Amino acid sequence: MRKLAIIGVGNICRQMVEVIAQGDQFSIAVLKRPSAAFTAGPGIGTVFADIDDLLAWKPDLIAEAAGQAAVSQYAATCLRQGIPFLVSSVGALADENLYKALCQAAQDGNTRLLIPSGAIGGLDYVRSAAMFDGAQVTYESRKPPSAWVPELAALGIEPTHVTEPLELFAGMADEAATRYPKNLNVAATLALAGVGMRNTKVRVIVDPNAPGNLHTIKVDGPAGSFELTIANKPSPDNPKTSWIVSRSLVVSIRRYFEPCWVG
Numbered sequence: 001m002r003k004l005a006i007i008g009v010g011n012i013c014r015q016m017v018e019v020i021a022q023g024d025q026f027s028i029a030v031l032k033r034p035s036a037a038f039t040a041g042p043g044i045g046t047v048f049a050d051i052d053d054l055l056a057w058k059p060d061l062i063a064e065a066a067g068q069a070a071v072s073q074y075a076a077t078c079l080r081q082g083i084p085f086l087v088s089s090v091g092a093l094a095d096e097n098l099y100k101a102l103c104q105a106a107q108d109g110n111t112r113l114l115i116p117s118g119a120i121g122g123l124d125y126v127r128s129a130a131m132f133d134g135a136q137v138t139y140e141s142r143k144p145p146s147a148w149v150p151e152l153a154a155l156g157i158e159p160t161h162v163t164e165p166l167e168l169f170a171g172m173a174d175e176a177a178t179r180y181p182k183n184l185n186v187a188a189t190l191a192l193a194g195v196g197m198r199n200t201k202v203r204v205i206v207d208p209n210a211p212g213n214l215h216t217i218k219v220d221g222p223a224g225s226f227e228l229t230i231a232n233k234p235s236p237d238n239p240k241t242s243w244i245v246s247r248s249l250v251v252s253i254r255r256y257f258e259p260c261w262v263g
C-alpha cells in the first residue's frame, strides 16, 4: 500500500479522502495546523501537526490542499527529501523565485513538482499552441457573488447588492493569482502551461447571473484557435473552490503512479 499525505484538512482534503478511501490503494495521513481542532475520521490513518513528523512517516507523495503560504512553507523541504509534491495552490508559483527554487529542489531530490489542471482543462492544447511564436492566451473567471464574499466586503460591497456583472480585475496572471489566492490559482496554472505569467491576460468578473464557476480560456495563434468555457459547480462546502478540483488532484495522484496515462 502506498502512503499519501495531504497538507490541509479542509474542503478539498475531505473530498479527496472520500474518493480515495473508496478504492485506491493508499494509506492517508494529513497535516493540520498545530492550532486546528481536527481528529482523524474515516479514511484518515494519521493526523500530524508538524511537517517533520509527516516526513518521518515517509510518504510516497504529498498533496497540498491548504493555501499558497503552505506551498512556500513546505514544498522545498519535501522535494529535497525526494518526495513528489502536488500543488493545488498554484498561484504561489507566480513568485518566479519560488517557482525556480522548487524546480531546483525537485531536481536535487530527483523527484517532481506536480501541477494539476485543477478547476480548468484544455492545458494539453494550450501547451502545444504556446510552442508557436505569437500565440496569445487569455482567461476569464466569472463566479457568482457567493464566491467573493470576503473580497466584496473588503470593498464595502454587500454581495446581495451586486445585481450586474462587476469587473473586479483586468491584468496579468501573476497579479491575479497573487491578489486573489483563493479564486485565481488557475490563472497561474494556465500561465505555466502556456505563454507565461506576464503574457497571460486575465479578467475577473463577479457575475450574479453566473450559473456556477465559469472559466473561459481562449487561445489564438499560428497553429489555430481555441475557446473553452467550463461551467463548474462550486464545492458544497466552499463556493470559491469548484467541486471538480479534488477529483483533479486524485487523477494527478493516480496518474503519477500508473504505468500508462492518457492526456
Ligand SMILES: NC(=O)C1=CN([C@@H]2O[C@H](COP(=O)(O)OP(=O)(O)OC[C@H]3O[C@@H](n4cnc5c(N)ncnc54)[C@H](OP(=O)(O)O)[C@@H]3O)[C@@H](O)[C@H]2O)C=CC1
Residues within 6 Å of the ligand: 007, 008, 009, 010, 011, 012, 013, 031, 032, 033, 036, 065, 066, 067, 068, 069, 070, 073, 088, 089, 090, 117, 118, 119, 120, 181, 182, 183, 185, 186, 189, 238, 240, 241, 242, 245
Ligand atoms: N488549482 C486549482 O484549480 C484550485 C486551487 N485551490 C487551492 O486549494 C486551496 C484549498 O482549498 P479548499 O480545500 O477548498 O479550502 P479550505 O479553506 O476548505 O481548506 C484549506 C485548509 O487548509 C488549512 N491550512 C491553511 N494553511 C495551512 C498550513 N500552512 N498548514 C496546514 N493547514 C493549513 C486551512 O486551515 P485554516 O482554515 O485554519 O486556514 C483549511 O483547513 C485554496 O486555498 C486554493 O489555494 C482551490 C481551488 C481551485
Ligand SMILES: O=C([O-])CC(=O)C(=O)O
Residues within 6 Å of the ligand: 119, 181, 182, 183, 184, 185, 186, 187, 213, 232, 240, 241, 242, 243, 245
Ligand atoms: O475552483 C475554482 O473555480 C478556481 C479557484 O478557486 C482557484 O483557481 O483558486
